Amino acid sequence: MTFRKYLVLAAVTVFAAVGDSLLSRGMKELGSVSPQHLSDVILAILNPWVALGIIFLLGFFASYMTALSWADLTYVLPATSLGYVLLALIAKFLLHEHVTLTRWLGILLISAGVGFVTRGPELTHKPYRGSEDHVAEPVSTGAER
């Protein structure tokens, strides 16, 4: 794992959490969409918060695809789940929501999971196509960092 790859994983995490927060803020501004007027959702992109949120989620998709081009799915998903932690922190410190003890416990479990998976190798099998040089060792040493 190079520094650039950690940066891509960080981008996946931050883009997803910030994008979701922006969408949430924009949709709360718009109020609830009634089932009879589902087409109102299309007009939601005119809201600046929603529009910005969509740009961030496009950034998320691009960095997610980049990460999947050199790492296993079972590595990328847990490694980027820190986004849930970031969301809770945004909820507490920016949106001033109450974060309960159970939620902090959830945050602790997720962080432990992230710590676990990122200490192993990011790729455990040969890619279907592409050069040999970016195939990681299949055996996890646990001492890579």
Added chain:
Amino acid sequence: MKHAHAWAAIAAIVLASTTGDVLLSRAMKQVGDVGELRRRGGALTVVGRILSNPNFLLGVLAMTLAFYSLLVGLSWADVSVVGPAAAALTFVANALAAKIFLHERVDRRRWIAALLVAGGVALLAA
């Protein structure tokens, strides 16, 4: 009855998003390391290769289905139930699917990570 509906929606979300993740992951392994590819052939080559990959297009289709299942699910149950339940189950389903379809070595370390994250996501909703 509403309860059964909500779980049906959650099952649909988990199935569609796991299918999508597996297809997208397979597509990107076929495309190859994006950073290297961009250095060799430029950004346009990368975009062209991704967009012409059938697995990528099917993956996006599956993700769209997952998104609409989520919208439908949200109309039947609370976001605090559907969101985390679907997310937590998707982590476990993905670990299984990656082992079976992508031949990833899901060792004990990765199983523990997937279960810790799934448990944590479930607690966030509690």
